[in-house]
Amino acid sequence: MKAATTLAVLALGAPLALHAQVNRTRPPALGTPPALVVPRAQVATLPNGLQLVVVEMHKVPVVDVTLLVRAGSVRDPNDMPGLATFTAAMLDQGAGRRSAPDIADETAYLGAQLFTRASAEWASVSLHVPKRQLAPALDLMADVALRPTFPDSEVGRQRSQRLANILQLRDRPTAQAPIAFNAIVYGALHPYGWPSDGNEAAASALARDRVADFYSTYYRPNGARLLVVGDITLAEARRLLAARFGAWQRGQVPPLPSAEAPAPGPRTIYLVDKPGAAQSVFRIGHVGVRRDTPDWQALEVMNTILGGSFTSRLNQNLRETHGYTYGASSAFVGRRLPGTFFAAASVQTAKTDSALVEFMRELRRMRDSIVPGPELAKAKSYITLGLPGSFETTSGTAAQFRDLIENDLPLDYYRTYITRINAVTQADVQRVARRYVQPDHFAIVIVGDRSQIEAGLRAVNEGPISLRDLWGQVVR
Amino acid sequence: MRTATPTARAARPTRRAAFTLALALAVLGVGVPGRLGAQSVRVPYTTFTLPNGLKVIVHEDRSVPVVAVNTWFHVGSGDEHVGRTGFAHLFEHIMFMGSQHVPTGEFDKLLEAAGADNNGSTTEDRTNYYEQGPSNALPLMIYLDSDRMGFLLPEITPEKVDLQRGVVQNERRQRVDNQPYGLAEENILKLLYPEAHPYNWPVIGSMADLAAATIDDVRNFFRTYYAPNNATIAIAGAIRPADARRLVEQWYGDIPRGPAFTRNTPPPVRLDHTAYRTLEDRVQLPRVYNAWHTVRLFHADDAPLQVLASILAGGRSSRLYKRLVYQLQIATQVAAYHDALRMDGSFRLFATARPGHTLPELQRVIDEEVRKLAAEGPTAREVQRVQNQTEAQFLDNMETDLGKADQLNYYDYFAGNPDYFQQDLDRYRRVSPADVQRVARQYLAQAGRVVLSVVPQGKTEQAVTEGVTP
Numbered sequence: 001m002k003a004a005t006t007l008a009v010l011a012l013g014a015p016l017a018l019h020a021q022v023n024r025t026r027p028p029a030l031g032t033p034p035a036l037v038v039p040r041a042q043v044a045t046l047p048n049g050l051q052l053v054v055v056e057m058h059k060v061p062v063v064d065v066t067l068l069v070r071a072g073s074v075r076d077p078n079d080m081p082g083l084a085t086f087t088a089a090m091l092d093q094g095a096g097r098r099s100a101p102d103i104a105d106e107t108a109y110l111g112a113q114l115f116t117r118a119s120a121e122w123a124s125v126s127l128h129v130p131k132r133q134l135a136p137a138l139d140l141m142a143d144v145a146l147r148p149t150f151p152d153s154e155v156g157r158q159r160s161q162r163l164a165n166i167l168q169l170r171d172r173p174t175a176q177a178p179i180a181f182n183a184i185v186y187g188a189l190h191p192y193g194w195p196s197d198g199n200e201a202a203a204s205a206l207a208r209d210r211v212a213d214f215y216s217t218y219y220r221p222n223g224a225r226l227l228v229v230g231d232i233t234l235a236e237a238r239r240l241l242a243a244r245f246g247a248w249q250r251g252q253v254p255p256l257p258s259a260e261a262p263a264p265g266p267r268t269i270y271l272v273d274k275p276g277a278a279q280s281v282f283r284i285g286h287v288g289v290r291r292d293t294p295d296w297q298a299l300e301v302m303n304t305i306l307g308g309s310f311t312s313r314l315n316q317n318l319r320e321t322h323g324y325t326y327g328a329s330s331a332f333v334g335r336r337l338p339g340t341f342f343a344a345a346s347v348q349t350a351k352t353d354s355a356l357v358e359f360m361r362e363l364r365r366m367r368d369s370i371v372p373g374p375e376l377a378k379a380k381s382y383i384t385l386g387l388p389g390s391f392e393t394t395s396g397t398a399a400q401f402r403d404l405i406e407n408d409l410p411l412d413y414y415r416t417y418i419t420r421i422n423a424v425t426q427a428d429v430q431r432v433a434r435r436y437v438q439p440d441h442f443a444i445v446i447v448g449d450r451s452q453i454e455a456g457l458r459a460v461n462e463g464p465i466s467l468r469d470l471w472g473q474v475v476r
Numbered sequence: 477m478r479t480a481t482p483t484a485r486a487a488r489p490t491r492r493a494a495f496t497l498a499l500a501l502a503v504l505g506v507g508v509p510g511r512l513g514a515q516s517v518r519v520p521y522t523t524f525t526l527p528n529g530l531k532v533i534v535h536e537d538r539s540v541p542v543v544a545v546n547t548w549f550h551v552g553s554g555d556e557h558v559g560r561t562g563f564a565h566l567f568e569h570i571m572f573m574g575s576q577h578v579p580t581g582e583f584d585k586l587l588e589a590a591g592a593d594n595n596g597s598t599t600e601d602r603t604n605y606y607e608q609g610p611s612n613a614l615p616l617m618i619y620l621d622s623d624r625m626g627f628l629l630p631e632i633t634p635e636k637v638d639l640q641r642g643v644v645q646n647e648r649r650q651r652v653d654n655q656p657y658g659l660a661e662e663n664i665l666k667l668l669y670p671e672a673h674p675y676n677w678p679v680i681g682s683m684a685d686l687a688a689a690t691i692d693d694v695r696n697f698f699r700t701y702y703a704p705n706n707a708t709i710a711i712a713g714a715i716r717p718a719d720a721r722r723l724v725e726q727w728y729g730d731i732p733r734g735p736a737f738t739r740n741t742p743p744p745v746r747l748d749h750t751a752y753r754t755l756e757d758r759v760q761l762p763r764v765y766n767a768w769h770t771v772r773l774f775h776a777d778d779a780p781l782q783v784l785a786s787i788l789a790g791g792r793s794s795r796l797y798k799r800l801v802y803q804l805q806i807a808t809q810v811a812a813y814h815d816a817l818r819m820d821g822s823f824r825l826f827a828t829a830r831p832g833h834t835l836p837e838l839q840r841v842i843d844e845e846v847r848k849l850a851a852e853g854p855t856a857r858e859v860q861r862v863q864n865q866t867e868a869q870f871l872d873n874m875e876t877d878l879g880k881a882d883q884l885n886y887y888d889y890f891a892g893n894p895d896y897f898q899q900d901l902d903r904y905r906r907v908s909p910a911d912v913q914r915v916a917r918q919y920l921a922q923a924g925r926v927v928l929s930v931v932p933q934g935k936t937e938q939a940v941t942e943g944v945t946p
Contacts, residue, residue: 032612157802168656
C-alpha cells in the first residue's frame with residue numbers, strides 16, 4: 001500500500017527534469033554508509049551436551065538448519081582415505097524405517113533440500129525448508145543424522161558411483177589441480193594431503209562395517225553443534241530440536257588428530273599431463289596458516305589486493321592487461337590446522353609460460369614493495385562496506401556463522417570485525433605477505449598439455465619440472 | 477570472507493544444463509518485504525518511463541541496508557548474424573572497459589571502494605548488467621551505468637576490443653573447449669535449428685567469429701541496441717523510490733532515444749524425423765543427449781513441460797534417476813530441463829553411462845519411460861511434489877534484492893508485466909497430471925528429436941544410432 005501511495009504522489013508532483021545539466025566529470029559523492037547490522041546469535045545447550053546456535057531472520061518464511069559433527073576427513077584412517085566423505089554420503093541412503101528412495105521422495109515432496117557432506121574437519125547434515133514444512137522435515141533430518149542404517153545394497157551402489165566419479169576425474173583438470181596440489185604440499189602423512197573422496201584402491205575397499213564403525217565413533221552430540229538460521233525463535237528451535245536430538249547418546253569421541261606439514265621444499269614445477277587440453281590449470285602455493293591466527297584480518301586485506309577481488313593484482317594483470325585467462329585469483333584456506341595459500345587460474349595453453357612469468361611477478365611484488373595507500377583503502381572498503389550483503393540471505397548468514405563455529409571463533413566476532421580490518425596498515429600488509437607468501441618454496445602445479453607447454457616452462461627458469469599424475473605422485 | 481575467487485564477469489553467458497535447470501525454477505522468484513504466505517505473492521513496485529524511452533521499475537525493501545541495480549538491454553545472441561556469433565556477449569565485456577567520463581578500470585575500482593560488486597550476463601534474448609552493495613552506493617551505480625549507456629563509444633579503441641576478445645576466447649576455452657562434453661551444446665543447436673535461425677548457435681559463439689569481430693561491429697551494435705528505449709532498469713533495496721527516480725532522471729535524462737528497429741520472428745521449427753549424431757570427445761564415459769522442439773517461454777504448455785522435466789529426471793525422486801541410476805545401475809547421472817526462450821523452446825535430457833555400459837542401453841530405458849508417461853501420465857503425488865518444490869524455490873528467490881530486481885525485469889520483458897509473480901506461480905499450480913501426459917505425448921513421444929551421442933575417442937560403437945532402439 002505504501003508503495004502505491006508513493007507512486008501517486010510522484011506522478012502528480014514531480015515533473016521530469018529533461019536534459020538536466022549534470023557534471024559527469026567526477027562520480028557523485030556518496031552519503032554515509034549504512035551501519036552493519038549483524039543478526040545476533042543466541043545459544044542454548046541440550047542436556048546431552050549438544051550446542052544450539054540460533055539466528056533469527058524473519059523476512060522470508062524459510063529455515064536453514066545445519067548439524068555439524070567433528071567427523072571430517074581428518075578422521076580418515078590411514079588405509080582408507082575417503083571414509084569420512086563416504087560415511088556422510090551414506091547417511092541419507094536409508095535411515096530409521098525409510099529407504100533411500102523414500103528419503104529422496106519425502107524430501108522433495110516437502111520442498112526441502114537436505115544435504116549430507118564432509119569437509120576436512122567437519123561432517124554436516126544441512127536442511128533448508130519452507131517454515132510451514134519444518135517439523136516433518138526435521139523428522140527426516142533426525143532420521144538421517146541419528147538413525148542411518150547403511151544397507152549393504154546401498155553401500156554397493158554408492159561405492160560403484162564413487163568409482164565412476166574417480167574415473168571421471170581424468171576429464172576434469174580443474175578438479176585434478178587441487179588434488180595434486182594438496183598431495184604435494186602436505187605429503188602422504190598429513191590428512192589434508194589425502195584426496196577427500198579417496199582413490200580407486202580405497203574406494204574399492206569401502207564396506208558396511210567400516211562405515212558403521214566410523215559413524216558410531218564420531219557422530220556424537222558432545223562436540224557437535226546445531227546452527228539454525230531463519231524464520232524461527234530460540235524457544236521454538238529449542239523445543240523442536242530437543243524433541244528430535246535430545247536423546248542422542250553421548251560417546252567417547254577420540255581427540256582430534258594433530259599433524260605437521262612437511263618442511264616446504266625448493267620451488268618446483270609439478271606438471272600433470274593432460275594431452276589436448278585447451279588450457280593449463282594453475283595452482284601455485286604452499287601450506288599457509290590456521291584460521292584462528294591473529295593475522296587473519298591482515299591476510300584478508302592482503303589477499304583482497306593480491307587475488308581476492310576483480311580489481312586485484314592477479315586478475316588485473318593476467319586477465320585485464322594480458323588476456324591470458326578468464327580470471328585469476330588467490331586464497332588462504334582457513335582451518336583448524338594450517339590450510340593452504342594458493343594462486344590459481346585457467347590459462348590458454350599457448351600462454352602458459354608467459355602466465356607463469358606474470359604470476360611470479362605479482363606474487364613477488366606483493367612482498368617486495370609497500371602497497372600504495374589508495375589501493376589499501378579500496379581493499380578495506382570493499383571488505384567492510386560489502387559486509388551487510390553477506391547477511392542478506394539465510395544461507396549467507398548461516399555460512400558466516402558456520403565459519404565461526406567450525407573454527408572455534410567467538411560468535412560476536414563481527415562486533416569488532418570492521419575495526420580490526422580498518423586497523424590494518426601498509427606495513428601489516430607487507431609483513432603478512434613476506435611471512436605467508438614464500439615464492440622460494442612454491443609448489444607450482446600445472447595441469448595441461450605437456451607436449452605444448454613443457455619447453456616454454458623450462459625456459460622461464462623458475463625451477464625444475466617434476467612430472468606427476470593426478471594424485472600428485474611421481475610419474476615413472 | 478573475501479578470499480574467494482573474484483567475481484568472474486559474465487559468469488553465465490551460456491545456458492548450460494545445470495544452470496538452465498536452476499533458471500527454469502527461478503521463474504518463480506517473488507518478493508515482498510515482511511511476512512508472506514504462499515497465497516500472496518506480489519512485489520510492490522513503482523514504475524515510470526523517461527521521455528527517451530527508458531523504463532524504470534523500483535521495489536523498496538528495507539530489511540537489509542543494501543541495494544541492487546539491474547539493467548536489461550533487450551538484445552542477445554539471437555540478434556547476431558551468421559559470421560558474428562558470440563558478438564552480443566563480447567559486447568557485454570566491452571561495456572566494462574570504460575566510458576567517456578569513466579576511464580578504463582575505474583568502473584570496478586569505484587564500485588569496490590564503495591563496497592559493491594558488479595557483473596553482467598548474456599543469453600539468447602537479453603543482456604543484463606548489475607551492481608549490488610550498500611544502499612548509499614546507489615548514486616554511484618546509476619552514474620556509472622548511465623555513462624556507459626550514453627557515452628561508451630568515445631572510449632572504445634581497437635586495442636580494448638582485442639583485449640576483451642582474448643578474455644572471451646579464454647572464457648570459451650574454460651567453459652567449452654576444456655570441459656568434458658563441452659562441445660555437445662553447439663552440436664545440438666546446429667541439429668535443432670536451421671542455419672541463420674537466431675538459436676542455431678551458442679551464446680558464447682565460435683572462436684573464428686569472435687576473431688572476426690571489428691570495432692565497426694561494436695559501434696553499429698551499440699547504436700542499434702544500447703539505447704534507453706531498448707532497456708529497462710530495476711532497482712530494489714533499502715532506498716526511497718523518490719530518490720531512485722530523481723537519480724535516474726538526473727543521470728539518464730540527457731541520453732538521446734535510439735532508432736526504432738524491428739525483429740523478424742522466425743517461423744516455428746519442427747523436426748519430423750530423428751537426427752542421430754555421434755561426437756568423439758576426450759571423455760571417460762559416454763553420454764547421450766536428447767533434444768525436442770517445444771514452445772516458447774510463457775506459452776500455455778511451458779509450465780507442464782517444466783513439470784514433466786522434473787518428474788522425468790529432476791533429482792533422485794525422478795523416474796529416470798530411479799530406473800537408470802538406482803535400480804538398473806547403468807548410468808551415473810541423468811538430468812532434464814525445459815529450456816524455454818523468447819521465440820522458441822526445447823526439452824533437453826541427458827544421461828551418462830556407468831563404466832561397462834553403452835548408450836543404447838540407456839536410450840532404451842529413456843524411450844520406455846517417455847512412452848510410459850505419454851501413455852499413462854504421472855501420479856497426482858508426482859505433480860504435487862514438483863509444485864511444492866517450485867513454491868519453495870520462489871521463497872528462496874525472494875531473499876535477495878538482486879534476485880527480485882532481475883525477476884522484475886524478466887517478467888517485464890517476457891510476460892509484459894513486472895509483477896507477474898502470482899500469475900507465474902498460478903500457472904504451475906494449475907498443471908494437472910493430464911496436462912503432463914498430454915505434453916509428454918505431443919512434444920516428446922510423437923515428435924522428432926535430436927539424439928547426440930558423445931563417446932570416448934575411437935569408441936563410436938558405444939553410440940546410439942538409427943534403429944538401435946525400438
